[in-house]
Amino acid sequence: MTTTEVSVISSAQPQAGSRPPEARPKATNSLVAVLALAGIVVSLMQTIMIPLVPELPRLLHASASDATWAITATLLAGAVATPVMGRLGDMYGKRRMLLVSLLLLVAGSVVAALSDGPAPMVAGRTLQGLAAGVIPLGISIMRDELPAERLGSAIALMGASLGIGGALGLPAAAFLAERVDWHVLFWVSGGMGALATAFVLVLVPESAVRSGGRFDLVGALGLSAALVCLLLAISKGATWGWGSARTLGLIGASVVVLGLWGRWELRTREPLVDLRTTVRRQVLLTNIASAVFGFAMFAMSLVLPQVLQLPESTGYGLGASLLTVGLVMGPSGLVMMAVAPLSARISRTRGPKVTLMTGAVVVAAGYLLSIVLMSAIWQLVLVSAVTGAGIGLAYGAMPALIMAAVPVSETAAANSFNTLTRAIGTSAASAVAGVVLAQMTTGFGPLTVPSQNGFRTVMAIGAGAALMAFVIAFFLPGRGAAAQARDRPAPEAAPTPEPAGS
The missing domain is CATH 1.20.1250.20 (MFS general substrate transporter like domains)
Known part of the structure; x- marks a missing residue:
């Protein structure tokens, strides 16, 4: 699909607040509540690990360096998934990608809840990290579906949901970690993810605003490689040494790959990120x-x-x-x-x-x-x-x-x-x-x-x-x-x- 075709489709779609009153969603409050809940669930997924961090080596029967990959893997997966899910949402439907993200969170929670070693825990946390695009997808759905007078407060609530979930989830996670088996934290995360998924299926409509086109696989791979190199160097630099060959090599690789990625994005007609x-x-x-x-x-x-x-x-x-x-x-x-x-x-x-x-x-x-x-x-x-x-x-x-x-x-x-x-x-x-x-x-x-x-x-x-x-x-x-x-x-x-x- 060309840029001109996308512009025609976009101009034909309703803007937030431009719909006639009878066409506006009847369940505006439910829509906002469900999307905010989804954002809070993603934040809770990140928060539940905080009480476990000091005990991870013992709980997973692993060295401290191996256990920290349960944290690093989520960071890397989230960095890769966020721009990819956003672009796929614009192309194929934001609600669809929101559901995919929530299902990945549920799957990751179940894998982590069943784990007793570093490998399955890292796998589960990676799947959970792939849900990081929930909040930007939710904000985009709000833009498509809400009337103008509700959009500002709804976006503010959705934008703050990451902090809300983290702040409210930490005392709950700490309480559970001190009194029950640590696997329960992940079962709770999975259960809340399943609940949010069900609410999205029932109460969130699929937007008609789509760009279509072909997915930029080369751009997605290039950006993912650059981000993984950069964030891996940042997160592991203190352990490896900021002047070590491994850290400096990853930073250098991220710069080179990012430059090549930018050149590709400027030359392709349907880029992952419109620079x-x-x-x-x-x-x-x-x-x-x-x-x-x-x-x-x-x-x-x-x-x-x-x-x-x-x-x-x-x-x-x-x-x-x-x-x-x-x-x-x-x-x-x-x-x-x-x-x-x-x-x-x-x-x-x-x-x-x-x-x-x-x-x-x-x-x-x-x-x-x-x-x-x-x-x-x-x-x-x-x-x-x-x-x-x-x-x-x-x-x-x-x-x-x-x-x-x-x-x-x-x-x-x-x-x-x-x-x-x-x-x-x-x-x-x-x-x-x-x-x-x-x-x-x-x-x-x-x-x-x-x-x-x-x-x-x-x-x-x-x-x-x-x-x-x-x-x-x-x-x-x-x-x-x-x-x-x-x-x-x-x-x-x-x-x-x-x-x-x-």
Whole structure:
């Protein structure tokens, strides 16, 4: 299918809020609730591993390095699946790909629940990671199906569902991990995934907005290879050594493959990622801001649990249990849910650019608070809530910014790519914070633990990253300019050379 044909199909499809009242979905509330539930289930899938991480080598009868692949495999699978599922959703149906993603999550949960060794656990976690595209697919379905007056708040809620599921799921996962067999965590994950799948089958319609065309298999393989090399180097760099040949080789390979991939995407007529769209000012700056914001938001998830769990004898640890950690982090999820309507209201009246900038400032304020308020549980609850409010505001704005600048036929692919940039930022933050905390340590008996100044430094870096996201968002165009850029036809791709002799 040519670009012209896609444009004709897209122009013929209804935009959100353009349908006559009688054609709007009758079960709008059910649709939003089901899609938000699907997003929360995916987040829970990631959260349930947190209580198990220290015990994985013992539980799986494996070395520490082998056991960590249960975490790394999910990261790599999610990075690969997110852009692929987004493009397939645009081509063949977003609901269809949403169902495929949820079924992969259920299958992975069952495999992990039946595992007692590293190989089946890694296989199960890989299948679970392939469900990472659920949230961008859900946001894209909302754009196709919801009336304009409901779209903003629904997108804000869906965007925040990742944080909501993580914050609310951690105390539940910790409670279960302390009282039942650890396999139950995966049975619960699988059961909730099956429930979400059933609700999607019954209550979510299939959108008629599709681009059609041929799937860019070469582009998918190229991007997957580049992402795997990059994220593997980031996630394993501290273990292998940042200057080791293996780490540097993977980073170099990712750069080379990414360059070749970009050249292919610009030359093929039906690319996996339309780079001509991604370099539009609003899309490009939003993706950069998302990566920086993803870097910023990880500081809270890394620092607060460690400060809470370190022994009181260190002088700054609070000696709390994992269940208490979950209860401290929980309010951030509730706040994210509470600010979703506020995020939508600011976006509607002032534009999503202002919402993103506001969210970045609030996150920076929460991190700066933590530098001086780190000595009591109530202080960390306050930090968690303030930071959660900023994340909720920003997460509601990012999809709105993307969708305001891309054609309706590219919604899922564009949202998926934005989610991917945020994940890359989060992975980079993990590596940077790990280096800082490894260098800034203090002796505690026979052990060496991160120092209080190390934790403060990580939070200060997070605050600086949030303020950097604010600056990037400041240069986003206004709503009128974004709409004009979205509606401007993209230049035709260069024809793909025919094989010799054809």
